[in-house]
């Protein structure tokens with residue numbers, strides 16, 4: 472479904488992403504892990520049209536989408552969430568989600584209806600009239616997911632949706648992500664919470680200093696000495712093997 476080939480992106484002299492390649496097949500949940508500053512968010516941004524890559528190619532369902540504008544990529548069925556969530560503070564959860572729905576409809580009633588459906592998927596049906604400013608961290612993460620879902624994606628790129636959540640909230644959002652996949656949406660996710668990666672991802676890519684250093688099942692990744700050395704350490708490797 473998604474093919475990224477030899478993608479590079481530098482900022483000045485810094486090679487944030489260096490000839491990285493990855494594939495996501497329809498129906499999968501694929502993880503992207505790596506140390507802080509490895510280039511994961513930059514790679515996401517380049518895939519989704521927010522950064523113009525210096526080199527490389529991004530293909531979605533066989534169509535070259537390299538460096539198309541984010542809204543064009545979104546209209547083709549791929550959307551990303553942001554690590555730092557920024558809901559519109561002075562409008563309701565319903566209206567925040569409608570912003571996503573307006574990508575494919577100008578009909579206010581239809582957008583509201585879709586927002587309500589999507590809110591149900593992420594467990595926010597009871598918070599539709601709450602103001603964006605009043606949400607907790609967990610609520611903002613769910614809203615970020617909902618806004619992305621409202622655009623009607625076939626492929627969802629999730630950037631650290633579990634950061635800042637407590638263990639109970641993580642368990643809940645893991646289930647939400649599983650439900651999203653079961654509804655037919657393919658998922659590529661950046662995640663530092665290894666427990667979540669293990670329970671969600673069928674395959675994992677490891678990025679280190681801009682380069683893709685490994686790819687495989689969570690268990691195989693945990694047995695790769697290069698990955699343990701560069702990122703996981705022995706504790707997290709044990710979690711992935713579980």
Ligand SMILES: Nc1ncnc2c1ncn2[C@@H]1O[C@H](COP(=O)(O)OP(=O)(O)OP(=O)(O)O)[C@@H](O)[C@H]1O
Pocket residue numbers: 482485487505506507508509510511512513514
């Ligand atoms: N807009 C930018 N301008 C300059 N340097 C940047 C920019 N965005 C990212 N970088 C640098 O590129 C490198 C990769 O950053 P990136 O945010 O992609 O890493 P990451 O793997 O997502 O990290 P984290 O897990 O901490 O979110 C870092 O050294 C970062 O400082």
